[in-house]
Amino acid sequence: MDNEQILAEIREANLTYLMLAQNLIRKDRAEALFRLGITEEAADLLGMLSTAQLLKIASSNMLLCRFRVDDDLVWNLLTSHNVKKVDNTTTTQLHASILMAGKFAESMATTATH
Numbered sequence: 001m002d003n004e005q006i007l008a009e010i011r012e013a014n015l016t017y018l019m020l021a022q023n024l025i026r027k028d029r030a031e032a033l034f035r036l037g038i039t040e041e042a043a044d045l046l047g048m049l050s051t052a053q054l055l056k057i058a059s060s061n062m063l064l065c066r067f068r069v070d071d072d073l074v075w076n077l078l079t080s081h082n083v084k085k086v087d088n089t090t091t092t093q094l095h096a097s098i099l100m101a102g103k104f105a106e107s108m109a110t111t112a113t114h
Contacts, residue, residue, distance in 0.1 A: 007061050015058035017065045021046050022054070 024032035025047040033043055049057070057064070 010061060010063050011059055014060060014064045015054065018046070018049070018054045018058055022049065 021032065021036055021038070024035060025043050029043060029047075032038075033040065036043075038046070
């Protein structure tokens with residue numbers, strides 16, 4: 001894969017992400033905030049973007065979405081690696097979701113106090 005192909009795929013991923021985010025925000029704002037892990041301000045901005053603005057932002061050579069998982073425990077739960085106490089896939093995925101929701105709640109509380 002050459003550099004131009006990678007950049008084209010980044011732009012495509014950006015557009016797909018922005019369109020998904022905007023659709024989620026317009027459909028169910030509270031759920032979108034949780035699922036996307038974004039602030040109220042970001043949701044306001046994304047919800048109001050025109051198609052032309054989405055296309056312009058998506059054309060960036062920097063990936064706009066990022067991994068929310070920065071915790072080894074969550075990665076291990078999501079990939080079912082090193083899970084010793086629980087052997088049920090549904091339970092481990094639920095546990096990972098709870099941990100990520102907790103991190104989202106913490107970040108929202110931090111944002112609200114600043």
